[in-house]
Amino acid sequence: MYNENDNPYNNFLGIMREQGEINNPVPFLIGEVKTANPLTVAIGDFVLERKDLKINSFLLKNYQRRLNLATTGATGVTNTKSGGGGDDAFASHAHDQNTIGIPAGTYTTLDDFAVGDEVLILVSADKQQYIIVCTLL
Structure with missing residues (x-):
């Protein structure tokens, strides 16, 4: 009757596996x-x-690492700022923010x-x- 322990290739493979686990x-x-x-x-x-x-x-x-964030789409609104002078054209107002880019910045990890x-x-x-x-x- 065939016994896999009698197979020299299986024995050799078993030795290689044992040595691999020990040495690697x-x-x-x-x-x-x-x-x-x-x-x-x-x-x-x-x-x-x-x-x-x-x-x-x-x-x-x-x-810290330097970064370059290419201009890309963005959402948001600028802060309200008054222009002064009393003219309605210079009254407090804000603008939509449509794009953002950071050509040369630095980020710092906080934790x-x-x-x-x-x-x-x-x-x-x-x-x-x-x-x-x-x-x-």
Whole structure:
């Protein structure tokens, strides 16, 4: 009777799988923010402190980046402003806003991590570096 354990190809494939799991661990882990300030992140029972982490700068409070927002359609109304002079043509009035564009601006992030946030962590092969890549929804 045929036994799959007698198949040398299956045995070889099993050895390759075992070695792959040992020598090529999964490089990404999911952690949970336990405290925001100071930052601590738990991966199961393993807790990482801020000094143990490298963090994608996009995720940090006060991160700044330049931007260019091409002119695009918009809705809104300008603030009411009086023109003075007593002439009706200069009376207080507002205008519809139809377009907006920001040719050279800067945005600043206002927050970073909150307790309970899930984060994707890249782990170095030697398990000495932990890099927070992004937050997860």
